[in-house]
Amino acid sequence: MTLGEEFRIENYLGKIGEVSGKSKFGEVKSGGDLAITDFKVVEVFRDIVWLQAQPKTGRTHQIRVHTSESLMPILGDSFYFPEKIAVFLTAPRLMLHASSLRFTHPITGVVTELSLDLPIEFVEVLGQLKT
Numbered sequence: 001m002t003l004g005e006e007f008r009i010e011n012y013l014g015k016i017g018e019v020s021g022k023s024k025f026g027e028v029k030s031g032g033d034l035a036i037t038d039f040k041v042v043e044v045f046r047d048i049v050w051l052q053a054q055p056k057t058g059r060t061h062q063i064r065v066h067t068s069e070s071l072m073p074i075l076g077d078s079f080y081f082p083e084k085i086a087v088f089l090t091a092p093r094l095m096l097h098a099s100s101l102r103f104t105h106p107i108t109g110v111v112t113e114l115s116l117d118l119p120i121e122f123v124e125v126l127g128q129l130k131t
Contacts, residue, residue: 035059
């Protein structure tokens with residue numbers, strides 16, 4: 001993957017099982033809901049890629065499933081991290097962060113946009129990747 005590269009993952013997601021009483025989702029051939037996520041490569045490290053994800057639909061665990069099934073699981077995701085991928089870096093939590101949200105308020109109709117800086121845990125992990 002190269003810096004600035006953009007790609008889209010589009011498939012149908014549905015419940016594929018349960019793990020410890022929690023629903024697990026994945027790509028299904030029938031009976032699922034359309035899930036679309038646009039991705040952009042923000043930075044490339046040795047074996048890790050920092051992605052910006054923009055979901056076009058709102059399916060349960062959509063970004064986590066799309067990255068995991070593309071063999072690009074999110075650091076710190078113990079639920080969707082495939083066992084066949086070697087881990088050389090650990091994360092203190094799921095490294096998934098909504099840096100901005102934009103929505104139309106359901107009652108007032110006003111378009112609202114919120115943004116937030118990266119949490120300190122993200123900054124620390126990025127620092128480890130850059131060394």
